[in-house]
Amino acid sequence: MTTADAVRGRLRPGRVLALGAAGDGAWLTEEAARPVLLRAAAGVPGIRLERVRLGLADPEGAAPFVVPPPPSALPPGPLRISGECTVGAGVVRPLPALASALREALFTAAGALDLVVDAVDLHVAGVHEDEAGAPRSDRGRGAAPVEGTAAVEGPVGRAAAAVPGVSRLTAALGAPVHLASDHVRVEVAVARGHRPLDVVRAVRTAVAGSLDDDRPVTVLVTAVDEEVDEEEEAS
Template identity: 40%
Template sequence: MDRLTQAVRQQLGLGRLLPLGGAADGAWITEHAAVGALRRAASAALPGARLGTVRLGLADPATAVPAAVPAPPSALPAGPLRLTADFAATVDEPLPAVAGRLRAALWSAGAETLGLDLDAVDLRATALLDGPEAVGSTEAMTAPERQADAESGAEAGTESGAEAGTESGAEAGTESGAEAGTEDDGSAARVVRAVPGVARLAPVLGGPAHAVRTRDRTDEEPGRHTQVQIAVTEGRCALDVTAAVREAVAVATADGAPGPVTVAVVVTAVDPVGRAAR
């Protein structure tokens, strides 16, 4: 039970699976990974400001469209996103000016570095800091935020829990024993590791053993689908990396496929430059 509880908490802590790019791009990033990258970008651009709660979600769910490939369980459909965040800043600069610079940094990191289709960045000043020393390190100051993000993830997980359980269970059931045991050591996994910008295989969805999961689809809808989970290297555009991964994996898994080949990529982490691959 303890292991199950830990696994559930880990899944919920990832937050939503946010679309990267549009419906044709077949890529997502966990909210946890996206928020971490945004925090580091904001901290580097504005050392005198501190982000509080950060949320990412569809700007208008009514206009979202399904992805062109089978989506991972609980993944959001494709559509413009809205970023909302609270922040605190020192009194050294007028708050509107700080908000403008922070908005620009978040927009650049989200749209250009990650590849999120941002529609708006809404900021709210919630506190004034006495001086630069009050800002502290990013890691030290974000514990309350991690709690808030976990609660957001729990909410997202509750909404899609039934769907996630059904789809992931069905997907696992269609795999052969050989695939389940060796898929991360296969040709597709080696191809993924070789793509520039891929820091490592980083499975967190569906258990730690399945970074690359390939399955043949049903007779009613023939084809072959592969889901890949990766960490990207910070500074590389996550959307560009996922596009390269999809292209490489499609070629690697096409031989003998019973129909169209599709690939979905989930970015589960953005690794700072210099982090050792695992």
């Protein structure tokens, strides 16, 4: 791997967003949130979300870190979703109504991810020919899966992997388990249908129980995995 590849890999998760309160020790990558938001937007007919970003709504009012954060993490605080969208050619529904429906869908999807969002800003960039609201990238790139049993060796990895709702360990920032002198960080993917913050809290409890000291535990969610349809898997 070249130096440029390594830098691109570190940048790929996008912004690292706080989940819950400052003391929850929970973060979720922007790249994990993006496909969930795109799926929600695709359910609003007549308007298509082309690009979406998340950031702090009020950087000056963000809370201080209580536990050691992941690299480049944003401090805890309400978020703003910024989106660029296009409207279907020939759609007769008024634009304010379309934008309101899209905002509501994004607020709901962000809430299901346990992200606190104060505002959704939308910019209408033009029109698209088809009326389908399908997003350009439904799944997103997410974090590379950790292959093999070696990734979960050790008490911390085994404890995290065994928590219900954890579909796999990930390594978006270098390793699935980061052991530092003052904290422990674990990266996970959450199975779709599970509340990320509930899973993170369970992972923190499980990992803390596997340690022989009282180092604080932080958890970074880097993907929300689709549930595999058994009929599709068999085919």
